[in-house]
Amino acid sequence: MSFQIPSFNRKTKILLVQLGSPENPSVSAVRKYLKNFLGDPRVVDINPWIWKFILNFFVLPFRPRNSAKLYSRIWSDGAFPLIKNTETFTESVRSALLEIDKTGFVEVNHAFLLSNPKIKTVYDEWEQDIREGKGATKLIVLPMFPQYSESTVASGVDALAAELAKRVKIPTFELITNFHRTHAFIDNSVLLIEKKIRELKQRNINLDSLIISFHGMQKRRIIEKDDDYYRHCYETFRLISQKVKTLDADCFKMSFQSRFGSEEWITPYTDDVVKNLVDEGNKEIAIYSASFVADCLETLDELGHELAEDTKTWGGRLHPINCLNSDKKWCEDFARFLFIQAEGSAQEKEDLEYRLSVEDYKTMPNLSFEK
CATH class of the missing domain: 3.40.50.1400 (Rossmann fold)
Known part of the structure; x- marks a missing residue:
């Protein structure tokens, strides 16, 4: 040996x-x-x-x-x-x-x-x-x-x-089991969204609504198994909607995409939200899928292609926002996040994340079975 x-x-x-x-x-x-x-x-x-x-x-x-x-x-x-x-x-x-x-x-x-x-x-x-x-x-x-x-x-x-x-x-x-409240993720998501809003304005398109969409999950997992996912999605939505300053607060909607099987899933469903918005006269709708940091089938095809085509048939236009992917500032900020996780003090690690107030949680919709 x-x-x-x-x-x-x-x-x-x-x-x-x-x-x-x-x-x-x-x-x-x-x-x-x-x-x-x-x-x-x-x-x-x-x-x-x-x-x-x-x-x-x-x-x-x-x-x-x-x-x-x-x-x-x-x-x-x-x-x-x-x-x-x-x-x-x-x-x-x-x-x-x-x-x-x-x-x-x-x-x-x-x-x-x-x-x-x-x-x-x-x-x-x-x-x-x-x-x-x-x-x-x-x-x-x-x-x-x-x-x-x-x-x-x-x-x-x-x-x-x-x-x-x-x-x-x-x-x-x-x-590390989540990073949805980190400055790296939230701040760069906001920058990406605001960049899209500016690009649309340059094309004389003023958004009526912005949907923050998340991958779906069965309600049972949240209600009976106490999975943290729904709360984390709400925290993500709340932080992003508070920090995007170029749209009014009532323009933001939270929704869930990609259902599979016959169980009840978390609502509201993304396609229902888009159709209802168009029916109410909100024709220009942007969507950002905050469950993903890299574009994939769900963001590019399900939302970027299929839902965009459906929105056209309903009389509106859907403007998908890319995931963070390899955006330069996102990569730099995430690298700093990783370095502090590896080498930083307890206080430095705590400072990496945003905190929500008690008042913020009072507006989180409760989940219940409909059937």
């Missing part, structure tokens, strides 16, 4: 975890992706035996063909936007970190739950650094979903736990 003298130079490795995309827009690749995604009990949390039957006999034989058509609309230059955006974002954050942290105490990488590289790859690199005496004293894992939910963040935690279960060497590690 050989013994490697350990390095005494500290290094924190930060792992940014995203969901991933199919390998390509073929039916077979989409079927494989959906099988893994929808087969996760954190994503679909009903009786596993019943769901396995439904998934294999009613979902996977039919849904991939339609989904492949949708994925083909956003496939470009041999990759999907989520993959490219995540890679570019990580590279930009890495460069920004080097400006903040010239000593190299903090290193950032990305991994996907359903695409390559996976968590295993990054973990192997961490162990290799240990063997080579390069130092890797702490691991910070950050699922790249602003708001916590069981179906996203907890799924990423499960993937990490499964990898840890196979290993002898376990690092000192930290898990």
Whole structure:
């Protein structure tokens, strides 16, 4: 047995975890992706035996063909936007970190739950650094979903736990489960929205409404399982709507997109909100999907294509706002956020986030079952 003298130079490795995309827009690749995604009990949390039957006999034989058509609309230059955006974002954050942290105490990488590289790859690199005496004293894992939910963040935690279960060497590690109230996320979302408003005004388009939309979730998960997701969405909406100064407060609407199955989901539904606004005479509507930091099928096609086309047929115009993606200031601010998480004091970490008042929460709509 050989013994490697350990390095005494500290290094924190930060792992940014995203969901991933199919390998390509073929039916077979989409079927494989959906099988893994929808087969996760954190994503679909009903009786596993019943769901396995439904998934294999009613979902996977039919849904991939339609989904492949949708994925083909956003496939470009041999990759999907989520993959490219995540890679570019990580590279930009890495460069920004080097400006903040010239000593190299903090290193950032990305991994996907359903695409390559996976968590295993990054973990192997961490162990290799240990063997080579390069130092890797702490691991910070950050699922790249602003708001916590069981179906996203907890799924990423499960993937990490499964990898840890196979290993002898376990690092000192930290898990960041949300970042929706951080200055980095809120301030740059506001800048992105205000930039879009200015661009529209230059084209003589004055917005009637701005929708802050979030990925949907079953009400049951909030009411019965006490998932934090709905509260985090409301906090995001409240902070963004308070800080965008170029629109009146009554122009902002919160909604939820992407329903699946027959359960009651959080309302109001995004398509219903858009149609009602158009029917009321609000023809120019912008939409920002605050559940995502990188554009994907849901933002580009479901909202940017399908809902935009529906809005036209209803008599209005929908103006989608891109996700933060690899925006320069967002990458710089997020790099600072990561550096403070790795090297900052408790007070510095606390100062990274906005706080809401008691009065803010009094306007949060209560959820209840309608049926």
